[in-house]
Amino acid sequence: MPQKEKHQAKKSRANMSIGTLAKTAGAKVQTIRYYEEIGIMPRPDRTHSNRRTYTQEAVKRLRFIRHARELGFSIPAIRAMIELQSLSGGPCARVDEIAGQQLDVVRAKITRLKALENELTRMLNCCDGSDIATCRVIEVLSDHSLCESEHGSPENINMVSEKTLFPRN
Template identity: 55%
Template sequence: MSALSIGRLAADNGCKVQTIRYYEDIGLLPPPARSDGNQRRYTRAHARRLRFILHSRELGFSIADIRQLLALTDQPQQPCAEVDELAAAHLATVRRRMARLQAMEQELERMLNHCQHGEVRECRVIDVLADHALCATEHGPAQAEG
């Protein structure tokens, strides 16, 4: 009878104790049994589910996506088209982010290369930041989750 404490579960899987409690709060991890003193005691099923969540997060899936993916795993005999769609949509998002970062990278490189390392008054970095017309690319707005 594996009865993991929350600290053990966290250490085993490389996350913080608070993160596990958070996933329980938002309903991603089912509430585990409790000890006589009200401390959480996890089974291997919990550990599996936690690993799924953590790994999906590492691959950039949102909590909302993961919620859906977990729901789909509870329907093992259904076709996996929905899973694939979710993953494909996420892949597209990742690619959009990469494109934006690439545009940023190019502009940052460009401005650093043009800087003469003199005074701030004549600094190319400052000039470019002050005027988008000096940019070579159309870089969109910044955005979250890399």
């Protein structure tokens, strides 16, 4: 545990160090610096000795980012939502749209993974566990045509990417 931070943590109005922010919002110190570098966390003030000091605003922002990441939103999607928030007062239809796209992606992944589950289950059930030479698992893996159902590739089960949300061509 950090020692000097206990002191600062008590007076919640005071600015906090990057380590305290990390613990408070549930991120690693390097991740926070990375978010600053890519511009989704604002550049904080610095102490006389060049250390970052954060306010409660930063805690809110970082919690928003981390939670969205946990729900699978990509950094570009999060960046877009942050920009929309800053235009306060407007309608949130675009935010809904981004969240809706994320939901579609999640559902597609579930479908894909269920196909994989079936395939793996079937493969394992067929193997009698006796000999490599007659192993159904290896056989099925060697020959896609033995698959009962179509399964996609895992490249497409990754989290929604910039290309998905913001196609360029």
